[in-house]
Amino acid sequence: MKFRTLAIHAGQQPDPSTGALNTPVYLTSTFSYGTAAEGQARFAGQNPGYIYSRMGNPTSSALEQKLAAMEGADEAVVVASGMAAISSIVYALTQQGDEVAFIDPVYGGTDAFLRNTLVRAGIKVTSYSSDDDFVANHSANTRLVLWEPITNPTLKVIDSRKIVAVARDIGAITVCDNTFLTPYLFRPLELGVDVVMHSGTKYLCGHGDIIAGVVAGNGPLIQRIRTIALKHIGAPMGPQEAYLLQRGVKTLPLRMDAHLIAAQKVAEFLAAHPKVEKVFFPGLPEHPGHQVIKDTAGGFGGMVALELAGGFAAAATLLDNLTLFAQAVSLGDLESLACHPASTTHAAMTAADRAKAGVTDKLVRLSIGVEDADDLIADLSQALDLL
Numbered sequence: 001m002k003f004r005t006l007a008i009h010a011g012q013q014p015d016p017s018t019g020a021l022n023t024p025v026y027l028t029s030t031f032s033y034g035t036a037a038e039g040q041a042r043f044a045g046q047n048p049g050y051i052y053s054r055m056g057n058p059t060s061s062a063l064e065q066k067l068a069a070m071e072g073a074d075e076a077v078v079v080a081s082g083m084a085a086i087s088s089i090v091y092a093l094t095q096q097g098d099e100v101a102f103i104d105p106v107y108g109g110t111d112a113f114l115r116n117t118l119v120r121a122g123i124k125v126t127s128y129s130s131d132d133d134f135v136a137n138h139s140a141n142t143r144l145v146l147w148e149p150i151t152n153p154t155l156k157v158i159d160s161r162k163i164v165a166v167a168r169d170i171g172a173i174t175v176c177d178n179t180f181l182t183p184y185l186f187r188p189l190e191l192g193v194d195v196v197m198h199s200g201t202k203y204l205c206g207h208g209d210i211i212a213g214v215v216a217g218n219g220p221l222i223q224r225i226r227t228i229a230l231k232h233i234g235a236p237m238g239p240q241e242a243y244l245l246q247r248g249v250k251t252l253p254l255r256m257d258a259h260l261i262a263a264q265k266v267a268e269f270l271a272a273h274p275k276v277e278k279v280f281f282p283g284l285p286e287h288p289g290h291q292v293i294k295d296t297a298g299g300f301g302g303m304v305a306l307e308l309a310g311g312f313a314a315a316a317t318l319l320d321n322l323t324l325f326a327q328a329v330s331l332g333d334l335e336s337l338a339c340h341p342a343s344t345t346h347a348a349m350t351a352a353d354r355a356k357a358g359v360t361d362k363l364v365r366l367s368i369g370v371e372d373a374d375d376l377i378a379d380l381s382q383a384l385d386l387l
């Protein structure tokens with residue numbers, strides 16, 4: 001089946017007891033197994049059947065089947081947040097003495113987890129400045145390598161094919177954070193990536209009303225991650241969130257098409273505007289990652305960043321005068337959002353690390369929603385005129 005069809009139908013069966021077309025929200029912590037013999041069989045793994053919602057619930061199981069089909073994976077596990085996904089993956093697949101690599105930059109929470117928390121488990125963490133830096137300078141002892149194909153907030157492109165080729169040579173597990181592109185535009189498993197994860201909070205949900213995480217991949221790796229995420233860390237997705245996420249995911253292709261069109265138009269408008277110094281958007285032909293995304297993905301995503309002469313003051317004037325863009329972190333919602341990374345999401349970094357990551361005081365990040373592009377452009381235009 002094609003992607004749009006999978007997004008609607010995969011994992012969804014009419015409820016056997018009532019025929020309800022939509023998967024019900026199973027608000028229950030525990031499941032009666034009826035007899036002592038059945039309890040014994042379920043705990044021994046001999047009989048299928050739910051036991052306790054931390055380990056599995058019918059609403060989240062239906063969502064897991066849908067997401068696995070969309071990523072082209074054997075199996076998916078849904079968890080409480082994107083950060084629960086990252087930490088469960090890394091704890092499940094590494095141990096004391098291992099080396100973990102990541103390609104800079106990664107999401108701030110991921111960066112802090114790897115650099116500050118993971119190292120306390122006796123795991124060595126090394127960052128590389130680009131895909132080419134990893135190819136040239138990787139440690140042969142790397143056990144796991146993690147990256148985002150389009151990075152935050154400067155929208156640098158990482159070529160997943162280069163990372164996979166090196167990882168195969170050295171026997172490292174590859175983990176791709178696919179939050180920005182979604183499986184509608186990019187399916188890492190088809191390029192040989194082992195594990196794909198998402199902050200489901202963003203485009204997969206699309207409506208900005210839940211916190212959610214998703215991990216997908218093949219067989220034994222996902223089973224190990226499931227055990228750590230659900231049984232040990234104890235971070236399952238609740239059934240209400242699972243319901244809302246499956247509802248959001250059904251319209252992912254429709255929403256992404258609208259994000260793509262609006263983001264391209266907004267980026268082209270900004271690139272031609274005399275008050276804008278620089279635009280970061282892989283859909284512009286002059287972007288250094290344009291061809292990599294063209295070759296490997298079905299679109300350039302909905303995130304756009306820009307730099308203004310005049311630093312924080314100019315950025316604040318722009319942001320404070322936008323009427324359609326809410327000033328907020330997060331991304332991938334129906335509504336357009338705008339933020340100043342250096343003073344918010346990246347404020348905890350040292351000025352030197354910010355400079356290295358290209359997070360300057362003049363940088364503004366936009367998450368382009370699904371509004372009409374003409375209205376978004378008119379809003380940006382009137383705010384830029386005030387500079």
Ligand SMILES: *Cc1c(COP(=O)(O)O)cnc(C)c1O
Nearest residue numbers: 081082083107177179199201212
């Ligand atoms: C938001 C985000 C995360 C963290 O996800 P949460 O759902 O907020 O825990 C991880 N990676 C990327 C790329 C993100 O944008």
